[in-house]
Amino acid sequence: MAVKPECIAMLLAGGQGSRLGILTKNIAKPAVPYGGKYRIIDFPLSNCVNSGIYTVGVLTQYQPLELNDYIGNGQPWDLDRANGGVHILSPYQQIKGTEWYKGTANAIYQNINFIERYDPEYVLILSGDHIYKMDYSKMLDFHKEKNADCTIAMLEVPWEEASRFGLMIVNDDGSISEFEEKPKNPRSNKASMGVYIFNWKKLRKYLIEDEAKEGSGNDFGHDVIPAMHSAGERMFAYQFDGYWKDVGTISSLWDANLDLLNPKVDLDLNDDSWRIYSRSPASPPHYVGADAVVENSMITEGCEINGKIDFSVLFANVTVEEGAEVKYSIVMPGTVIKKGAVVQYSIVAENAVIEEGAVVGESPENMEKIEDWGVAVIGNGVKIGKGAKIAPDTMTDSDVGGAE
């Protein structure tokens, strides 16, 4: 029998992230690389550990191989533990048949037995899709102080973007009076971050009820939380201030990476008291050559840089040869950019090869019609031939021959 923790976390990491296109063809969204040496899931996992939550269930479903491999025994996050630690929870066969996780609530429902093993007072529900640093222990304090049944983390978003979010109308005491799901005319700019704390006994009851309900979507935001609200449970909103980004689209992933180069953006990864942990590839320090020019960029271990880098984020073991240029781009691990090639306003996935003289992407200033501009994406292991040109706002998922 496990030692009883006060609070355990359940991290929903089964999402495909379909709007990331070819970047999530073979990996789940939480495994998408971010910020030179991280993957998105490093953020909620590190937040848990830094908040003193050492039991984390990670619910996987879509393309779990890479994610499972990455999390492994949880050692990089100090989650390899005798009591608790990280557990990968995949859908499984049952006597009544086999079921995929039908929705976020159903995923937790199917793992009631896992949670019961620990019998915690509280359960923290997280998603593996966001970049943010948050102290969940403060949110838990708030939850206890309000004697709440459910606390939802919320963030004030710009009014013009509010209609893209699930919104909450909050009373003066912090309790939630109404929910609005992506309304046309928002009456609030307090958006849900998809971070919930529940009293486990209450949640358990609602999960069982929700499962029994015909036609339920088995989703927290659409079904379980509204049901709790209409039953008059104590629902509170916990305000979060700070950087929070959903990296659900190519442009938001690109923005979120380049945010790291902007000193005005409130996301400090150097903070010793709140480190973001990741699995490290054991590469040597990076080398910057005699003719290289590197400005305004982030570069990590194993890179060999002999070209020009500006406003870019380079992941481990990237090679940039002489005369090549990388600007306003994200280059993921193991990619080689050969002599004289140009990679601009692009995201290049892992182990791609950009041959000599190829040009990937385009600067928005050079576009005739700005509507046609967008970030160019090169898929995993794709080879772009000598002198080839890759247009902006495209996704390239297979090799492109050279231009003769």
Add this chain to the structure above:
Amino acid sequence: MSAKNVLGIIFSNAYDEALPQLTALRTMGSIPFAARYRLIDFPLSNMVNSGITQVGVITKSNYRSLMDHIGTGKPWDLSRKREGMTLLPPYDTPGAGITIGKADALYGCIDYISDSKKEHVLLTDCNLICSMDYEKLIKAHAANDADVTIAYAKGTPAQLENGTELIMDESGRVSSTGLIDCYSGSTNYSIKVMVIRRTLLERLLHEAHSAKIVDLETLISKNVKHLKVYGYEEKGFVRVLSSLQSYYDISLELLKLENRKELFAAGRPVYTKVRDQVPAVYGIGANVKNSLIADGCHIYGEVENCILFRGVTVEKGAKIKNSIIMQDTFVGENSSLNCVIIDKAAVVKPNKTLCGDSNYPVYIGKGIVI
């Protein structure tokens, strides 16, 4: 014979006295090297990459930083229920002083050696920088049915106390070993990596203890005639640290791609304790040429022909050339450094100038504020 049947022993303190500045507060094994490593990472990784599963790390003094670095051996996958890595602190019996030689140190942990039940023992120091495949050495040792196999390199040896050269016949069998007295010209010098039959080692150590021989080289040298001692040539990038100057020179040799390719060969990763720092950040106006940079650095100034360890900050207008700057050191605005070695967590305040020579680098100690 497989490397699984070999016990690895690393002497973390051997030759501490050769680099008194860098070992004032630490062991040879915990000297920072190559922007993100400690010297012990090289023998430890070599052992793991060669398939050795049990490693003892012998310490003598000042080993707090070493313990902090190697912990339970996790980064090298040596944190195990069975075998794995064991730190072997000095074993001090009443009346005996602190250990002074390698034979003496081995005698102190003779129980650990015999309990391992391994057929052979591989011994190495930490001042040797190379990516060495011990498996080949072990295979050669087995093929010769040797009692002892000593790895050597060809060339001009580093000037160290106890420098040994091997005199071999055509088959590679060592007929005698001698102290090197002349440090010019090429010779077959021992790089102090040795494989020895475990039971023989135990016997020799008992003999040495009664005869009060404390030095391992002397012990082997005395017995070379009636043992089967073979030489094994290690080719490629092999460097022996023997002074602060050689630390400086060897470090900067890594700015050459061909040397890095040998030391950090594909498929033979060098593992180290992970610090979980952000990738290096280059600001507007950063100007870095021909340098090795670790994660966690913040660079806003000029850096040329340098090695920057993790967490170094170079402020705007600062100029650093031909220097080695260790972890968490801060170099203030408009300061100028040339040919310096700055130890951990030092601070160079704005507008300071420090200049050494490539034949006499200036050393700034740990935590010094200038």
